[in-house]
Amino acid sequence: MDFIITLISTILVNNVVLSGYKGLCSYIGLSNNWKSSIGMGMALTLVCFLTGLICWGLSFITAALDVSYLNTVVFILVIASFVQMLEIVMKRFLPSLYKSLGIYLPLITTNCVVLGLAISVSSMGGTQWQDVLANCLGVPLGYFMVLVIFSAMQQRLAIANPFRTFKGQAISFIATAFMAMAFMGFSGLLS
Numbered sequence: 001m002d003f004i005i006t007l008i009s010t011i012l013v014n015n016v017v018l019s020g021y022k023g024l025c026s027y028i029g030l031s032n033n034w035k036s037s038i039g040m041g042m043a044l045t046l047v048c049f050l051t052g053l054i055c056w057g058l059s060f061i062t063a064a065l066d067v068s069y070l071n072t073v074v075f076i077l078v079i080a081s082f083v084q085m086l087e088i089v090m091k092r093f094l095p096s097l098y099k100s101l102g103i104y105l106p107l108i109t110t111n112c113v114v115l116g117l118a119i120s121v122s123s124m125g126g127t128q129w130q131d132v133l134a135n136c137l138g139v140p141l142g143y144f145m146v147l148v149i150f151s152a153m154q155q156r157l158a159i160a161n162p163f164r165t166f167k168g169q170a171i172s173f174i175a176t177a178f179m180a181m182a183f184m185g186f187s188g189l190l191s
Helices: 002-013 024-029 034-064 068-093 095-104 106-110 112-122 129-159 169-188
Strands: none
Touching: 002 129, 002 169, 024 106, 024 129, 024 169, 034 068, 034 095, 034 106, 034 112, 034 129, 068 095, 068 106, 068 112, 095 106, 106 112, 112 129, 129 169
16 A cells, blocks of 8 residues: 555655656657657656666665765666667667657756656665655656646647747746646645
């Protein structure tokens, strides 16, 4: 039951984009095309899930060796390795998705959602592995869900005619703020 509560909490209540404002660069940059949004969401989910679990395990090793100050460097190396492997696989087997993601695929390496998750689960220490698993799954799924929802909103905004001052990224950030306020309604869900 704790697994499901933690999963729902990370997806809806403590959404990484809407309550933590992490990952906004790829969130705004890839939301114009829903196919790119789905591809990025799937890629980020895979990278976050695997690197989060590995970084959690590595945090025990660095703590045992008394070199916890190297955690961030180790985590970035793990994330970069996974992103490079993912990039090679996508270039070989999914070339159209690889081209549509463009520069955002290698930027997963420095995406603050991935690194933030790795640092977050490493600080969980000896907590239950189910909580770590729920966080490693819930954070990227929350990002994925918000990215796809915002992609649908962007398609509607593309045909809208807002005032000149609201065109472009301004209306995107305003729409994101409204979506964040809507998601605040989930805060009473788990109390």
